[in-house]
Amino acid sequence: MRFSQLLLPTLKEDPAEAETISHKLLLRGGFIRKLTAGVYSYLPLGLATIRKVEQIVRAEMSRAGAQEVLLPMVQPADLWRESGRWEKYGPELLRFKDRHGRESCLGPTHEEVITDLARMNIHSYRSLPLNLYQIQTKFRDEIRPRFGLMRGREFIMKDGYSFDADEAGADATYRKMYEAYQQIFTRCGIAFRAVEADTGAIGGSFSHEFMVLAATGEDLVVICQHCEYAANLERATARPEKAANHDTPQPSSQVATPGQKTVQEVGKFLHIPAEFLVKTMIYLADGQPVAVLMRGDHEVQPVKLRNLLGVLEVVLADDQEIASLTGAPAGYLGPVGLKIPLVIDAVVAQMVNFVTGANEVDQHLLNVNPGRDFTPQHQGDIRMVNEDDLCPHCGGKLAITRGIEVGHIFKLGTEYSQALSATFLDQHGQKRPFIMGCYGIGISRTVAAAIEQNHDRDGMIFPMPIAPFQVILLSLTPKDPKTRVEAERLYHQLQEHGIEVLLDDRDERPGSKFKDADLVGIPIRLMVGKRFKNEGLLEIRTRTDGQVSAAAPVAALAMIREMVESALRSPLKN
């Protein structure tokens, strides 16, 4: 491609609308342009990068045995009613009516459509397993789209769905996908971590998020500094700090704590450390009140609470609701005598003789004990891990870091196949629902994440495998016939060798060409200029480290071929 003919509107200044690095650079580099909030056009360089990621995904999905399809974006409401998600999905699902008044939606994801496809066409265990994927534009009406390609409303996603006849097969498919994802992100040249997103109840871990570690990430990730353990903060667990307290339960008593409301205030007032206090919080779980007991210095992890209770939504009650449910204001709540269901964190269940509110203004209770003074209805790990906690696997130190979720794999089980009656006949002629899995990759987000991770003051720095071009060839003195002809010759020769090259043939001064070349992050810069005119030498500069080497044309070509090939060589086994 010739720069002079390419739609590549680079900007000298940061656009006012962009805050994060990838957003600024994508706009400045002429990769994308915004149409409206969270909706972008991909210009040639942006699309080239997207395509690179897509091709890696296609190759690895194909190698893992998945087949590509393309599913409809417009979907009928009835299908979503069947799965129950027409009601559950919320305002993120963009709904509309067509000219006949039929209710429809834009697909934010495709479980319903794919399950329908399977139930209509797969009837026998002999057709299983089946693994299908597509690369498609999705629409989710996000509350707050932001950061350019990082969280758009419209975005490009690879989503895959698998159908297996039995659990063992489904687990094997899951493992295959896990490995394919490792391979994909490794090949994209970005540093990532596979993170447990769902452990626990069933035993194994059946959901992983693939996170690009970057300071601008929207998710918090807990990683162990010694072993491979990594988990989303929503799911992360910690090793219990110490053995249960074996003190003998003491008789409970009430104590006046005038004006002392927070854990800190009460602890200070009574000279008792926060870890001997238990705070009581009133939540509405799908509208039903529950009281949640948490150690004073711990915090509730709402997702864990939601899962423990098996509800869709938990919200904190407001002051008025608290008063009417407990008869006491926030700050003086406790489990003793409460009429609403009690949820107790696993840590609190082990505690003896702790302090709680008395459900009376300016009063707290000492030496409260579970079982004796109150009986919890629910018990489980509902606390948020913090940085002082220890790894549940190896006891190493945990760290909390930010990550960008670029992939997510999930074992669905029979949730959708049952809802939609998607069944097959097994060896014994028995009707059984498909065991499903789903596997997503945010293609456009992966590009943003790669930039967040790889950039410097001058612009983007693309890893070779996803760079829009492999080489940018600068014709620095285009008015000089000798260099111009050589630039043309190199341009064609590189192309003949299968190298993706962008020729900057513009009538611009060298400085502008250098700036643009740096900005768009093409890994190798080949320069033909005065040095060629005088000494017959070309210069090669690598974007990563700025190293410059000079060589005669033949040697330069060989060098470039070697650089490109070695950068593309798969770092993993084949």
Added chain:
RNA sequence: CGGGGCGUGGCGCAGUCUGGUAGCGCGCCUGCCUUGGGAGCAGGAAGUCGGAGGUUCGAAUCCUCUCGCCCCGACCA
């Protein structure tokens, strides 16, 4: 949805408080000149000041409504 901010040539901004001929830098076009890190000179095109209504002799500026965009938040007793 709550809070904050911003809409002025393609881009980045000043002008708004205190109403009186719409400005600057970059970019764009023409010519000259220049060519190794976003050159210089000369000339030029380009703006319904987001939109509607109002106040006024007069509105980018004041008032009302409205649309769009950006940021923060949407949990800790």
